[in-house]
Amino acid sequence: MLVLTRKLGESIAIDDNIKIVVVQIKGKQVRLGIKAPKETKIHREEVYQAIQDQNTEAVQADMADIARLGEELKKK
Amino acid sequence: MKVKTTRFGELEVNPTDIITFSEGLLGFENSKKYFVVDPGDSTLILWLQSTEDEKIAFPIIEPKIFKPDYMAKLLPADLNGLELESLQTAKLYSVLTIPANVTEMSANLKAPVVINSSKRVGKQIVLQDSKLSVKHEMYKELKVYIGNFSSDDARRTSYEPSITLEGGDLKPAAASPSISRTLEA
Numbered sequence: 093m094l095v096l097t098r099k100l101g102e103s104i105a106i107d108d109n110i111k112i113v114v115v116q117i118k119g120k121q122v123r124l125g126i127k128a129p130k131e132t133k134i135h136r137e138e139v140y141q142a143i144q145d146q147n148t149e150a151v152q153a154d155m156a157d158i159a160r161l162g163e164e165l166k167k168k
Numbered sequence: 169m170k171v172k173t174t175r176f177g178e179l180e181v182n183p184t185d186i187i188t189f190s191e192g193l194l195g196f197e198n199s200k201k202y203f204v205v206d207p208g209d210s211t212l213i214l215w216l217q218s219t220e221d222e223k224i225a226f227p228i229i230e231p232k233i234f235k236p237d238y239m240a241k242l243l244p245a246d247l248n249g250l251e252l253e254s255l256q257t258a259k260l261y262s263v264l265t266i267p268a269n270v271t272e273m274s275a276n277l278k279a280p281v282v283i284n285s286s287k288r289v290g291k292q293i294v295l296q297d298s299k300l301s302v303k304h305e306m307y308k309e310l311k312v313y314i315g316n317f318s319s320d321d322a323r324r325t326s327y328e329p330s331i332t333l334e335g336g337d338l339k340p341a342a343a344s345p346s347i348s349r350t351l352e353a
Contacts, residue, residue, distance in 0.1 A: 130244075134296075135294055135296075142278075143276065143279045143292075143302055144194045146279075146303060147194055147195045148195050149265045150263045150266075151196075151223070151225060151226055153266045155175050157270055158211060158213065158227070159209075160270055161266060161270040161273065162211045164271065164311075165210060165310060165311050166314070
């Protein structure tokens with residue numbers, strides 16, 4: 093992994109069209125500004141983790157639970 | 169071809185019904201070939217079943233069923249990745265989590281599974297909209313829907329995804345055939 097040191101207000105360019113700026117530094121928090129083409133996907137890493145966890149839980153669906161769900165849904 | 173599944177037994181699957189997820193689903197990058205099973209039960213839940221691992225099957229449902237105002241904004245790159253020129257053949261599903269307490273079931277609105285049925289390619293797309301939940305509880309809405317339409321079996325395939333290209337000119341998909349119904353009677 094490439095590691096760079098940047099000061100407040102300085103930025104990093106990735107390719108010709110992505111720019112990441114250090115907007116604010118407050119204690120242990122860093123605010124970053126990201127300028128990128130519209131089609132670039134930008135997410136907090138936790139989002140991917142949450143989706144992975146959800147997928148892992150989803151495949152554990154048990155047919156007995158589904159049958160019970162079917163019954164519950166039919167109840168008036 | 170015959171495919172073994174832990175939930176549905178051995179199924180005869182038409183090779184043309186197999187959908188390739190070249191990137192897999194998040195956390196399941198090694199399983200790339202799937203088909204859609206409609207078990208035809210009262211829950212309206214379909215299954216995205218792996219051909220490579222009999223245990224891997226994701227319960228999925230069309231989000232319009234429980235959230236009529238759901239809008240998935242796909243970026244041009246998403247559409248290109250799915251070889252989608254028009255949305256006529258795109259299908260959109262939410263992955264469901266169904267715990268033992270079934271009333272706590274939830275749908276992933278943040279990362280729908282989008283399938284181009286004519287090209288037989290699919291992708292789980294992480295949407296940029298930060299308001300969408302990964303675990304959207306929807307048992308009540310599903311129950312209301314089923315209560316309203318329990319006698320109308322045709323409804324189960326009448327809901328079409330509504331995908332809008334940001335700033336684009338694509339319209340929501342018109343009726344398209346369901347992908348596959350492979351469960352033997």
